[in-house]
Amino acid sequence: MSSTMISSHIPDLDLITTYAQREGTFFSRVSPWTKFSGLLLVILLITLTRNLVICGILYLIILGLYASAGFPVKKLFAWYTLPVLFVISLVGIMAWTEPGTPVFSWTLGLFTLTLTNNGVILIVTLLLKALISVTYSLFFLMTTRYQHFSAMIYRLFPTPLDQIFLLAYRFLFLTLSMTGAIFKAVRSRGGGIIHSIRIQGQIFAEVFALVFIRSFDRAERVHLAMISRGYSGKYEAGTEIPRPGLSGMVVIGVFCCVIAIIVLMVPNTGGIS
């Protein structure tokens, strides 16, 4: 468990950045612009398609890329907890109202809830879409050095969004590290063992209150340090981002063609239905 890891179900920012900085995979040498274009195209495709097979194949391809890069697959599955909960909490209700062949019925007093085959497909499709975007985003972050990522933010986002993102980086690390340290201190004195939900809840509330206060204090210190070096509201990223190579452009071109073919030819993607 890395120092900033709070739970195995929350993506470990420290670990993700460590992989990115290590540049140990073939994909780390691919231009960040190529990988970012890939991310946009993946999002475009999963937005356009409702086809379960396409989503399944795309998910397997991306999972394959992730695994072939040597990234931890078990951890990835643990990190899926939050997106899965998010999708289930949203689609869980919608799925029961989908028309189709009943698969499962549940009678509760006067009411009968029926889950249809279309409801199940809806849940699985949306779940796959969420996992595709999460897996590719993690793959992108774990193969792109942070300096390139931050420089991309600086070039792509308008002010003040770029400033917020750029300044948030260190702050996020420091806050996570602070939270991790406080949790360690709590655990070291037996605070991690649940005796009562009320007491545990109180401890967590106190920890987060402390983190909030300390973060605020730290933000003030950082701001002061920036002013001492002439900060007047504008901060520029100085790193240059590697340009996409010919092979990268070809891959993106091919991906665009594949998306066009899928959109035109495959049912539930705008083509024949």
Add this chain to the structure above:
Amino acid sequence: MTVIRRDPHAHCAPVDPERELIHVDCASHSYPDGSVGIHDMCFYVLKDEIVALCGPNGSGKSTLLEHLNGLLTPSKGDVWVNGRSITHGERSDLWKDVGIVFQRSDDQLFAPTVLDDVMFGPLNLGMSHDNAKAAVMGALEWVGAADLVAKLPNYLSGGQKRLVSIAGVLAMKPRIMVLDEPTSDLDPLHSERVEALILRFKREYGISVVIATHDLDLAARIADRVCLVRDGSVFAEGTPCEIFYNPSLIREAGLALPQTVRIYLDYCTAQGREPEQRPIQRDELIRALQSSRSR
């Protein structure tokens, strides 16, 4: 120079107007919660000197340092930097003259990479991107951290973070460098490196240096002048020899004597002799002990 004991409420006239870069005249500052940061503080910095502000925690050293860069302004009294009053005048570009290295590097390093962080100051000075990059590389090489240029601050050790923090200020080429507890939390190797850098600032760049520290060994090794701070004001000042061979002053400041002084005084006591010399540096101590034995 002899030890000067300061009267708490007396105004201080400039000591050497020709060479004076900073002059703090009876400055006071209280924080919003009512706690006193500095109180009737008198202090000055001359060209080409290293001044050590020594005092226990909470004595007002850091508050004074933040006044020198214009981050804080006194509620009473005045602070002059390069002949300009920061209390009544313009202080927005004071950061160009006075660079400050904070006690905790994590408070200072905010950018995603070392390059971006060190480049922050030069870009704010209005340098072009290429010139700023050259200044960054020059500063990082000078502090011996050029290999860290592409690293993320999050993955640096405490010592490396301190070197990068120093480079971030040095890249702006200030006339005065202010360092808050420059060697606190550092391993001995990095402490020595930082110490050597401070001496080189003065020797190679002609930068005047102010350090705030409660490490009197450090002050003894590098300072030209030592100011003892207590309850928000400087109550005594002098050369390291004068200050550190006055144990009652050090006790009054709530500090402990530097190792070299303690060893020499303990040796003289054990030998039943009066201290004849005043060694401050390690080599001076060795010579003093040798000459004492040969007698």
